[in-house]
Amino acid sequence: xxxxxxxxxxxxPARPRGPVWVPVLSGTGGCLGLLGALLVVGFxxxxxxxxxxxxxxxxTTPVWDPPNGIFGVTAMVWGTAAVSTVALAxxxxxxxxxxxxxxxxxxxxxxxxxxxxVELLAAVPSIVYGLVGVAVLRPFVSRLGDxxxxxxxxxxxxxLAVMVLPTIxxxxxxxxxxxxASVREAAYALGLTRRxxxxxxxxxxxxxxxxxxxxxxxxxxxxxxxxxxxxxxRADGRLPDPGSALQSLLSPGQTLTTKLGGPEPxxxxxxxxxxxxxxxxxxxxxxxxxxxxxxxxxxxxxxxxGARRPAGRWRPGTDHAVTLLRSGxxxxxxxxxxxxxxxxxxxxxSALSPSFWxxxxxxSSGGGVRDQIAGTVLLVAAAGAVALPAGLGLGLVLGEYTGxxxxxxxxxxxxxxxxxxxxxxxxxxxxxxxxxxxxSKSWLAGSLVLVVVTMxxxxxxxxxxxxxxxPARREAALALGLTRxxxxxxxxxxxxxxxxxxxxxxxxxxxxxxxxxLLFTATVFAGAATFPSGVVQAPVQALPTHIFTLxxxxxxxxxxxxxxxxxxxxxxxxxxxxxxxxPARRRLERA
Numbered sequence: 001x002x003x004x005x006x007x008x009x010x011x012x013p014a015r016p017r018g019p020v021w022v023p024v025l026s027g028t029g030g031c032l033g034l035l036g037a038l039l040v041v042g043f044x045x046x047x048x049x050x051x052x053x054x055x056x057x058x059x060t061t062p063v064w065d066p067p068n069g070i071f072g073v074t075a076m077v078w079g080t081a082a083v084s085t086v087a088l089a090x091x092x093x094x095x096x097x098x099x100x101x102x103x104x105x106x107x108x109x110x111x112x113x114x115x116x117x118v119e120l121l122a123a124v125p126s127i128v129y130g131l132v133g134v135a136v137l138r139p140f141v142s143r144l145g146d147x148x149x150x151x152x153x154x155x156x157x158x159x160l161a162v163m164v165l166p167t168i169x170x171x172x173x174x175x176x177x178x179x180x181a182s183v184r185e186a187a188y189a190l191g192l193t194r195r196x197x198x199x200x201x202x203x204x205x206x207x208x209x210x211x212x213x214x215x216x217x218x219x220x221x222x223x224x225x226x227x228x229x230x231x232x233x234r235a236d237g238r239l240p241d242p243g244s245a246l247q248s249l250l251s252p253g254q255t256l257t258t259k260l261g262g263p264e265p266x267x268x269x270x271x272x273x274x275x276x277x278x279x280x281x282x283x284x285x286x287x288x289x290x291x292x293x294x295x296x297x298x299x300x301x302x303x304x305x306g307a308r309r310p311a312g313r314w315r316p317g318t319d320h321a322v323t324l325l326r327s328g329x330x331x332x333x334x335x336x337x338x339x340x341x342x343x344x345x346x347x348x349x350s351a352l353s354p355s356f357w358x359x360x361x362x363x364s365s366g367g368g369v370r371d372q373i374a375g376t377v378l379l380v381a382a383a384g385a386v387a388l389p390a391g392l393g394l395g396l397v398l399g400e401y402t403g404x405x406x407x408x409x410x411x412x413x414x415x416x417x418x419x420x421x422x423x424x425x426x427x428x429x430x431x432x433x434x435x436x437x438x439x440s441k442s443w444l445a446g447s448l449v450l451v452v453v454t455m456x457x458x459x460x461x462x463x464x465x466x467x468x469x470x471p472a473r474r475e476a477a478l479a480l481g482l483t484r485x486x487x488x489x490x491x492x493x494x495x496x497x498x499x500x501x502x503x504x505x506x507x508x509x510x511x512x513x514x515x516x517x518l519l520f521t522a523t524v525f526a527g528a529a530t531f532p533s534g535v536v537q538a539p540v541q542a543l544p545t546h547i548f549t550l551x552x553x554x555x556x557x558x559x560x561x562x563x564x565x566x567x568x569x570x571x572x573x574x575x576x577x578x579x580x581x582x583p584a585r586r587r588l589e590r591a
Contacts, residue, residue, distance in 0.1 A: 029393020125513015
């Protein structure tokens with residue numbers, strides 16, 4: 001008998017081991033996320049320790065007067081809250097409406113090109129949004145409120161609304177796509193209309209992913225520096241007028257990010273209580289992002305069952321009105337994209353010449369942008385090569401390898417990392433790579449800083465997609481005896497691939513247009529080789545910083561023409577990146 005059992009045991013096929021690379025990938029992603037957080041936190045902590053901080057004065061006064069040693073942030077807190085509120089108040093209803101219209105209302109032959117158009121809006125770099133805001137929003141606000149110059153909180157909030165809109169749409173569409181078709185079919189079988197099916201069956205299941213989309217948008221709004229810097233006026237000490245909320249929004253102001261982005265040379269070389277106060281501003285911004293994330297991730301009240309239906313005679317009219325609103329929400333981002341492209345073509349006509357793409361820059365504003373294109377491609381490609389596995393691994397940690405409490409804490413930390421102002425990332429990268437490691441300006445340092453920008457977006461999009469996985473699929477896989485690594489490889493990764501690609505595209509599109517983190521770590525205006533031969537003291541030229549430098553010389557028409565032409569090239573490159581990846585994502589969605 002024993003011999004029979006022994007033969008049976010040896011004859012049975014050995015249970016295959018799970019793939020080793022799955023836990024390695026997850027662990028690497030988690031470690032890189034931790035290192036990115038430590039880089040920022042360490043820089044802020046070192047700044048806080050460099051001088052004495054009067055916390056009571058800092059938190060209770062609007063006055064910022066470094067010569068007299070007075071540092072207050074209440075006016076900056078008001079400015080940050082005002083521009084973020086304006087941005088989300090416009091972008092969230094439009095973004096959610098556009099996402100529902102794209103996925104639930106329009107047929108695929110229409111929704112696919114329209115979704116691609118919305119994602120192209122995400123590819124517009126922040127420095128280009130700043131240029132467009134200067135050309136369009138400042139004159140608009142100037143006429144609206146008789147504001148000299150048009151610099152105001154309202155102008156900054158409007159440009160932020162356009163900037164966060166594609167993020168909310170793209171991530172919300174992924175959340176809606178993850179709702180099983182059987183849920184819709186069951187709801188339709190009960191006799192519900194399309195509007196009622198969406199409200200009662202689809203949105204409750206997609207809510208976590210759509211909430212993550214808003215948080216990503218909020219993180220983008222809180223962390224944006226360059227576009228807001230060009231539009232807000234950077235006026236210290238401005239508090240809201242209790243008698244007129246509109247007039248308060250029509251006034252110049254200051255945000256936490258523009259204060260950090262304004263005196264970059266001072267911050268980089270400051271010592272004592274001035275640097276300590278600026279580091280306290282950075283700490284306050286990090287805590288604001290973390291607090292908003294915690295508030296947004298709290299579980300809401302469960303939806304009421306058996307909600308009362310509208311009266312029969314109002315039902316068709318309500319459905320028709322909601323359909324029209326969703327159609328308008330879908331068309332608005334497309335019209336915005338068309339307007340931006342038209343403006344770029346009108347102002348940046350020099351980029352239509354092939355010689356502008358293939359010739360090097362000459363002098364301060366002549367020649368082309370060949371070297372700037374090469375440097376931008378190098379920075380983005382290196383950042384994407386690291387951010388893809390790192391973001392995927394961190395997303396798996398958030399969505400699979402941690403418990404509920406740890407997941408909430410890690411998601412808060414990841415969102416906070418994604419909301420870190422890029423000027424702060426640049427300064428932290430300068431302190432670590434350029435000073436501590438002695439790299440000086442290096443393309444690799446710039447790419448690694450851009451990884452910190454891209455990785456949280458990939459991770460959060462991946463984790464949100466994993467949350468939408470039907471429990472029955474996971475249970476079936478476990479019932480077949482799959483180990484956790486096999487579950488990840490065979491079930492979770494195929495389910496998450498479209499979201500991973502979406503997150504990577506959004507992250508790289510943002511990284512391609514970042515200016516602030518590259519100013520200190522990687523780029524120079526002129527004198528760098530087209531392709532660096534090493535890592536140490538190996539700067540490159542890049543389109544975002546090239547545009548930013550040219551835009552500062554507003555009195556020189558040739559410089560402004562070169563800035564608009566460079567902006568058109570940058571948008572074209574980012575658009576080509578997205579257009580090349582869209583077919584791949586469609587194949588993954590069909591798989």
